[in-house]
Amino acid sequence: MATEETRASKQTPAAEVAKRRGRPRSFDRDTALEQAVRSFWELGYEATSISDLTRAMGISAPSLYAAFGDKRALFDEVVAVYRQHYGGFLHRALAEEPTARRGVERGLREAATEYTLPGRPRGCLVVSAALNISPASLEVADSLREMRRATVRQIAGAIRADIASGELPGDTAADALAGYIGAVIHGMSQQARDGAQRTELEAVAELALKVWPGPAGGTAR
Known part of the structure; x- marks a missing residue:
């Protein structure tokens, strides 16, 4: 029969794991994630190393893995944050404006502003983060490509709605436009x-x- 000492020693590893899991983080997760957004936005997925991330986020590699998983999992969170806080202006414009043209016009003008704001990386993360990517990271490139295609499909859908309503001529090439x-x-x-x-x-x-x-059937607006 196991002694009390033996039972205690068998329980120690699990207790230690539970203890580690129960420790509060020594950093603010949202703040660290925002710094990761800027790193991937500036350097792209492939060129951003774990060392780059830990330096920018102000955390250790073990803390990064514990809080966010691996680099790919962190990047998925980064893209979600980027699209919510920085990159969603065209989607909002298309949803809020009464016509496709008004939505596209607003979206293009906002792009000119958003892509050049001082104090943050330039351009669009979803466009630039997968440039010069290696075969090992093709899933990342595929994911970002699908997001870009989804945006084009949204534009095409708005154009088709205007064709159906008579706002645009029936022979408008929605997909090409x-x-x-x-x-x-x-x-x-x-x-x-x-x-x-x-x-x-x-x-x-x-x-x-x-x-x-x-x-x-009308004049240009």
């Missing part, structure tokens, strides 16, 4: 990272809107 706007937004992101100023991107946005079809 949406793809064009998507390409403009992606290009604006890269130009911002290359140093373009807000006014330069606003000029790009204004020129891009000139291809938008006029309203069905």
Whole structure:
């Protein structure tokens, strides 16, 4: 029969694990996550190392893994935070404006501002974070690509709604027009990272809107 000492020694590892799990974090998780957003936004997924992250977040590698899992799991959280706080302006514009053109116009103008704000990385994380990615990280590239495609599909859906309502001519090529706007937004992101100023991107946005079809049976608005 096991002695009390033996039973106690068998319980020690589990007790230690429970004790470690019960320890409060010595850092603010949301603050650390915000710093991770900026690191991935600035450097991209592949180029951001665990050392880069721990230095920016002000935590140790064990703390990072305990709080966020691995690098990929952390990046998934980063993208969610980015889309909620920084990158959702086009989606909101399309949802809130009465027509696709109004939504796209607002979204492009806000992109010119958002992509060039001082004090934070330039451009769009969803566009730039998977550039120059290795085969080992293709799932990350695929995930971001699907997000970009979903944005283009949302634009196309808004255009189709305007065709159905008579706002746009029936022969408007919804997919091609949406793809064009998507390409403009992606290009604006890269130009911002290359140093373009807000006014330069606003000029790009204004020129891009000139291809938008006029309203069905009416004058341009």
